[in-house]
Amino acid sequence: xxxxxxxxxxxxxxxxxxxxxxxxxxxxxxxxxxxxxxxxxxxxxxxxxxxxxxxxxxxxxxxxxxxxxxxxxxxxxxxxxxxxxxxxxxxxxxxxxxxxxxxxxxxxxxxxxxxxxxxxxxxxxxxxxxxxxxxxxxxxxxxxxxxxxxxxxxxxxxxxxxxxxxxxxxxxxxxxxxxxxxxxxxxxxxxxxxxxxxxxxxxxxxxxxxxxxxxxxxxxxxxxxxxxxxxxxxxxxxxxxxxxxxxxxxxxxxxxxxxx
Numbered sequence: 001x002x003x004x005x006x007x008x009x010x011x012x013x014x015x016x017x018x019x020x021x022x023x024x025x026x027x028x029x030x031x032x033x034x035x036x037x038x039x040x041x042x043x044x045x046x047x048x049x050x051x052x053x054x055x056x057x058x059x060x061x062x063x064x065x066x067x068x069x070x071x072x073x074x075x076x077x078x079x080x081x082x083x084x085x086x087x088x089x090x091x092x093x094x095x096x097x098x099x100x101x102x103x104x105x106x107x108x109x110x111x112x113x114x115x116x117x118x119x120x121x122x123x124x125x126x127x128x129x130x131x132x133x134x135x136x137x138x139x140x141x142x143x144x145x146x147x148x149x150x151x152x153x154x155x156x157x158x159x160x161x162x163x164x165x166x167x168x169x170x171x172x173x174x175x176x177x178x179x180x181x182x183x184x185x186x187x188x189x190x191x192x193x194x195x196x197x198x199x200x201x202x203x204x205x206x207x208x209x210x211x212x213x214x215x216x217x218x219x220x221x222x223x224x225x226x227x228x229x230x231x232x233x234x235x236x237x238x239x240x241x242x243x244x245x246x247x248x249x250x251x252x253x254x255x256x257x258x259x260x
Contacts (some may be wrong), residue, residue: 002259006172007033008164008218009042011157012180013139013231016041017062018224018244022178024055025248031255035107035170037163039156041180043110043136044092047129050106051096059241065091067234080152081144085134088143096129104129107170110136111156111163115145120159122166157181164216174258175218180244181231182223219258222247 009019019042026032038046048058072087101108102125109124112135123132135146135153145152156163162179213221224247229236 003173004035004171005031005033005255005259006035006037006167006170006175007046008162008167008175008177009036009038009046010162010177010179010181011040011042011155012161013041014234014237015180015226015229015231015240016045017059017237017240018180018226018247019045019178020055020059020062021241021244021246022222022224022248023049023058024241024245025252026255027055029252029256031252031259033106033176035167035172037108037167038110038133038136039160039163040137040139042163042178043133043156046110047104047108047133048095050104050108052105053095062237079144081138081141083143085138085143085146088134088137089130092130092133099129101125101127101129101132109163109166109169111160111166112136112138112146112153113156113158113160115152115154118159120156120163120166121151121153122163122169124169162213164213164218174220174255176220176222176255176258177213177218178222178224178244178247179213180224180226180240220251220254222251 036046036050045058069091070087071083075082101123109122110132111120111122114121123135131146131148135148136156138146138154140154140158145154160166161181162177164175164177167175224243226240226243229240
């Protein structure tokens, strides 16, 4: 009998499409995790998998997604985010309806950040799926914070880019974490003030996550090579998928050995 496998899917914006490629590799090897935790993009992919969607089905939805479906309305600089989350809710409700997390086929949780306390919040069990993963994916400033129970939440990646600690609630025997936002050794060029600011934030985040991951010690950490692909572009989705798939294929035997 195989050991209980917990899968951790980290944040990464558009780079999160690599998670879908990784899931494709798992499917081909007939490996199904018994529990999943996700942050930001990883929460959306993880919830789709936990519901029973295949990697091809998820990727097909991504390819057909229009920006206007999620970037709802006209940008407004006088509110807490340029866009409301109404479009995101509408799109995700077409898949998950009004279901709660405990209605999913696989144990699942996702992490968001409490904007007031600055602490991570784990949504699971009786929490509704859509508000939970919207909160986990609420990119600061781009979207208005998601309000749940009177509390404002933003992207889980702010405090827990790789939610390894969260998966422990399900008591997996093996934890495999996929970090799609790991550093690349390919040089980049940062000419504008915005590019320098974004890069500086990335450096802080990556150093924090590296130290935290070492402390939380997953059994296997997988880092698809996405080069200098930015988390904000949707022009390289097939590249991200293929790199995630490649990383999955390269690590399948290790995963098999861990869960044997």
